[in-house]
Amino acid sequence: MGGHMSKKTPETSSGINFNTDMATELRSYEAACKLDSDLQSFDTTVQARANQVIKTLAVGVEVRSLSFESLKLVTECLLEMDQEVVKVILDCKKDIWKNQELFELVEEYLENSLQTLDFCTTLEQCLKRARDSQLLIFAALQQFEEETELGEKRYTRTLQELKNFKASGDPFTEEFFQMYQSVYNQQILMFEKLLVRQNKLDKKVKQVHTWRKVSSMIFVATVAAVLIFSVVAAAIASPHVAAILAAVSAIPIGSMGKWIDTMLKSYETAVGGHKEVIISMQVGTYVAIKDLESIRVLIDKLEIEIESVLQNVEFAIENDALKVAIEEMKKKLGVFMKNVEDLGVQADTCSRDIIRARTVVLRRIIKLPHN
Structure with missing residues (x-):
């Protein structure tokens, strides 16, 4: 026709x-x-x-x-x-x-990102305690060298520094791990919700x-x-x-065709804008999940090193085998320091990634066309 x-x-x-x-x-x-x-x-x-x-x-x-x-x-x-x-x-x-569902997702995403930033702040506090513990080990090694040169056989100051290290405890508390798990679960749930929403937009x-x-x-x-x-x-x-x-x-029937075409273009633009926001949040959430997973791997490695050093300290204190324990701690101190440094870098990366993703999402929202 x-x-x-x-x-x-x-x-x-x-x-x-x-x-x-x-x-x-x-x-x-x-x-x-x-x-x-x-x-x-x-x-x-x-x-x-x-x-x-x-x-x-x-x-x-x-x-x-x-x-x-x-x-x-x-x-x-x-x-x-x-x-x-x-x-x-x-x-x-x-x-x-x-758009209500979209804006609720945006609000949830921004709230999750803030909670993840709070977690990164808490992680920094834990790392500060880990660095303090690292300094106690370093001090113990220095005291051991000085007391060895002085011919001190009781190694009083060395043992005191080791006891201080033991008393400082694990820098990562149970509350910290609960906070990590909560933030991680929220990010996983957020990612799943965004996938569902993207599928809906693809259908639109x-x-x-x-x-x-x-x-x-x-x-x-x-x-x-x-x-x-x-x-x-x-x-x-x-x-x-x-x-x-x-x-x-x-x-004039032609004007009807123009009106319909204008309406559809408006709708298509709006859906495209919504999809850009969803994709931005998806990317930000995915990056946050990967950052958190990397943080967990580094924490586990650091925890292993801390536990190993603690065992050496306890062995030195309880069994009067300070020289053997000190030699083991010297070997592990470099690994311990590197793990702390790597974890600090990853925590900083996570914070920057979250802030950058929030900025991108907010810019996308500003660009959203009016209904």
Whole structure:
């Protein structure tokens, strides 16, 4: 129908003005028909029904009258064409401009990121205690060297530094690990929610293409109706009724196509903006999860080193085997210091990644189009 109708003259015998906008819409519809089998099927159906009605009305035009059966056929044809459109519309559930879920996700994401930053601050405090413990070990080793040079056999100061190290305890408390697990679980849950939301947005993007198809169907069904009304206007004897039908038919249909296209573009832009926000939060959440996992691995390594040093200290204190313990601690001190340094770097990376991700998300939100 698109190809057939677009080749018609711009004005019918009943005075209908097929304006430039309408001609453009028809050409657009014709191009869409070539690419979409559903539109091709719809177009064939509309052509067949419109042709059937026009052929039936042709007899009435010749005698300047219409039979009741002819008018009934016109009515049924228009209703059937509208129903074809309704069927497609009902298949696509309309869900436009509902942003509450998105903003709730944004709020949750920002809150989670703040809690993760709080965790990083707590981690820094733990690392400070670990560095203090590291200094106690270093002090014990220095005291051991000095007392060895002085010939001190009791190593009083060395043992005191080791006791201080033991008394300082584990820099990572039970509350710290509970906080870590809570933050990690929140990030995992956030990522899952974002995946669900992205899937919904992907479906909406597909719906935009379907709505474009629907708008084409509505447009061509309206054009078919206009043609049929023009035949009706020509066939009815009463000049008054004919003038009314012609006036109704002369409404610039092309502007309707423009309005629908504008609405769909607006919707597509909004969905695209929402998707950018979701993807930004997904990336930020994924990076945060990986940073937290790296932190946990480094904490576990550091915990192993701390436990090993503590065992050496206890062995030295309880078994009067200070020289053996000191030699072991010398070997482990370098590893201990490196683990503390690596963990500090990772904690700093995590903080910077979270702040950077928050900035990106907030910028995306600022760029979101108004509904």
